[in-house]
Amino acid sequence: MTESGTKQANVQEIIATLKDKPGALLPILHGIQDELGYIPAETVPDIAAALNLSRAEVHGVISFYHYFRDTPPGRQTVHLCLAESCQAMGGKQLEMHVKNRLGIGFHETTADGNFSLEPVYCLGNCACSPAMQIGKDIYGRVSTDSFDSVINEMEKSV
Numbered sequence: 001m002t003e004s005g006t007k008q009a010n011v012q013e014i015i016a017t018l019k020d021k022p023g024a025l026l027p028i029l030h031g032i033q034d035e036l037g038y039i040p041a042e043t044v045p046d047i048a049a050a051l052n053l054s055r056a057e058v059h060g061v062i063s064f065y066h067y068f069r070d071t072p073p074g075r076q077t078v079h080l081c082l083a084e085s086c087q088a089m090g091g092k093q094l095e096m097h098v099k100n101r102l103g104i105g106f107h108e109t110t111a112d113g114n115f116s117l118e119p120v121y122c123l124g125n126c127a128c129s130p131a132m133q134i135g136k137d138i139y140g141r142v143s144t145d146s147f148d149s150v151i152n153e154m155e156k157s158v
Contacts (some may be wrong), residue, residue, distance in 0.1 A: 010035050011043050019050045025061055029068055038069040066107065066119075068082040072115035072135040076154060078102070079133040083122040089129035090143075098132075101151065115151070115158055 001009070003132025006081040014031040018024050023134055028047055032039050039062055048055045062068045080098055082091060101104055108117040132147070139150065 007036060007040075007114060007133075011040075011046065012070065015046060015050045025051055025053070027059065028060060033068060037073045038071055041070060069107075069116075071150070072113075074113050076134055077116045077118055079118050079120040080125050081121070081125070081129070082119045083126070083132045085126040086130035091130040094130050094142060094147065101144075101148060114155065123154065127132065 004010045011032055014035060016086075018027045018031060021027055025047070028051075029039055032047075034044060044055050044058050044062075047053075048130055051058075062070055080091075080095060084096065084097070091099065098117065102110055102117055104115070104117050105112055106117055106119050123131045123133055123138055125138055125140050130142050132139050132142050134150065134154070139146070
C-alpha cells in the first residue's frame with residue numbers, strides 16, 4: 001500500500017471508530033492530527049459525510065482552533081511561551097528575534113520544512129522565563145543567543 005493509501009486508511013479508521021461518539025468532530029480531528037501531524041484538506045469531505053455536516057462546518061472548526069493544522073508541521077516545532085511571566089522577562093523581544101531568525105510567523109513552517117513556530121501560553125517554567133519547548137525539551141531563560149545556539153545545533157543534525 002502506498003503512503004497515501006496508508007494515510008487514507010488510517011483516517012478512515014479514526015473516523016469509523018469515533019463517529020458515533022457524542023460531539024465526535026473534535027475527537028476525530030484530534031485523532032487525525034495526532035496520527036498525521038495535521039488535518040489534510042482531502043479528509044474534510046469524509047469527516048463531513050460521516051458526521052452529516054457540511055464541509056464548511058468541518059473547515060470552520062479546523063480554522064477556528066489554533067491547535068489544528070491544515071498543513072504538515074516542520075520536523076521540529078518551536079513552542080514559544082507568550083504568558084505574562086515570559087513577557088515580563090523579555091519574551092516580546094525574543095518572539096521578534098525567533099520570527100526573524102526562522103523567517104516565519106506563528107502557525108507557519110520554514111520553507112525547508114525544518115521548523116514550525118507555535119505560540120503556547122504557559123510551559124510551567126515561569127521561574128526560568130522566557131521559556132520555549134522544542135520536541136520534549138523545555139528551555140528556560142532563553143536569550144536570542146541561546147535560541148540561535150539551539151537552532152544552529154538542530155540545523156546541523158538535519
